[in-house]
Amino acid sequence: MSALAGYSDFLLDRYFNLPQGRYVNLIVLRETKSETIFRTEGSGEPLNREFVHAGLTDGEVIPRVVISKRKQTAVERRTGRELLRGFGLLQKHENGAECMLNTNAPCEKCVDCWVYGFAAGGGGAQKSRVITEDAFSLLPASSIVDTKTFNALFDNSTMRNPVTGEASTSIGESEYIKPESHFLDLEVLKDVTEDELVYACGNILRSSRYGAISSRIGRVQNTILALVFSRTEICSSLELTQASYDRLTEKEHPLRTEDIAKVITGENGALAHLLPQTIGPYQVMTGQPLAAFLAEVHETYNAPEPFLRRLDASYPAKSTKPKKSR
Numbered sequence: 001m002s003a004l005a006g007y008s009d010f011l012l013d014r015y016f017n018l019p020q021g022r023y024v025n026l027i028v029l030r031e032t033k034s035e036t037i038f039r040t041e042g043s044g045e046p047l048n049r050e051f052v053h054a055g056l057t058d059g060e061v062i063p064r065v066v067i068s069k070r071k072q073t074a075v076e077r078r079t080g081r082e083l084l085r086g087f088g089l090l091q092k093h094e095n096g097a098e099c100m101l102n103t104n105a106p107c108e109k110c111v112d113c114w115v116y117g118f119a120a121g122g123g124g125a126q127k128s129r130v131i132t133e134d135a136f137s138l139l140p141a142s143s144i145v146d147t148k149t150f151n152a153l154f155d156n157s158t159m160r161n162p163v164t165g166e167a168s169t170s171i172g173e174s175e176y177i178k179p180e181s182h183f184l185d186l187e188v189l190k191d192v193t194e195d196e197l198v199y200a201c202g203n204i205l206r207s208s209r210y211g212a213i214s215s216r217i218g219r220v221q222n223t224i225l226a227l228v229f230s231r232t233e234i235c236s237s238l239e240l241t242q243a244s245y246d247r248l249t250e251k252e253h254p255l256r257t258e259d260i261a262k263v264i265t266g267e268n269g270a271l272a273h274l275l276p277q278t279i280g281p282y283q284v285m286t287g288q289p290l291a292a293f294l295a296e297v298h299e300t301y302n303a304p305e306p307f308l309r310r311l312d313a314s315y316p317a318k319s320t321k322p323k324k325s326r
């Protein structure tokens with residue numbers, strides 16, 4: 001991929017099973033595009049909040065909403081797996097069962113297993129090479145969280161049971177995140193090839209539903225603001241959130257994505273402030289080079305089959321197991 005030509009020091013030529021210490025840090029801005037509930041609707045469970053410092057210089061302590069890292073990768077894995085399944089690239093076990101997420105039966109052979117990791121099964125293990133942290137809201141919880149009462153309507157769109165005439169008792173309260181709320185996230189890819197980088201970015205860019213699975217609301221738009229190539233891990237997503245908060249001139253909900261992008265990647269932005277602390281070499285991809293890279297990702301996904309087949313064929317064959325028969 002030509003857009004990645006200048007970054008080969010930080011990527012692997014091909015999959016290698018021992019750590020090499022090459023990192024691609026994806027700076028991802030997640031913006032809610034609808035009211036979003038990250039918990040089961042009506043469960044009454046509050047959203048996750050953490051009390052942390054507002055900024056690195058602003059020492060006030062504020063509650064921030066947290067989206068757990070598990071939630072984020074699970075959604076992105078499913079997005080990738082849908083596509084793999086469509087091309088028959090989710091491998092099957094000898095009994096015909098397909099590679100399954102969150103079971104003790106990963107296939108250990110598909111792109112998803114190789115990139116996001118697996119444990120158990122035939123004694124093998126692949127550490128996940130996609131490392132995520134919890135994502136923090138840029139603004140305090142008080143600015144972006146609201147509560148609403150909802151009631152479950154019957155088929156006749158009323159609160160009365162059409163048969164018994166009794167009033168519905170399923171009235172609940174749920175906290176939700178307002179539309180146009182922003183969360184900053186650092187997704188770290190460790191020891192990946194060019195194709196694996198494209199695959200992980202494709203999954204982030206194509207994922208748009210992060211809410212509770214049972215809920216139809218929860219639309220999120222992901223924007224990749226920068227790629228930071230490095231030989232060690234860079235700052236944490238909380239530090240990045242705080243350094244960005246310090247630089248916001250407006251701190252009222254709703255913020256504009258372009259304004260946030262500026263305070264992160266701009267000349268005196270959060271990254272310019274934090275990255276010099278990184279030990280060892282690093283290279284930042286923003287602006288035109290980033291746009292060129294993302295355009296290549298888009299183009300790849302217009303007709304992804306050859307790309308996915310090439311990626312699938314890039315992994316070592318499992319010699320310990322007999323070839324599957326169909």
Ligand SMILES: [Zn+2]
Pocket residue numbers: 090091099100106107108109110111112113
């Ligand atoms: Zn698998």
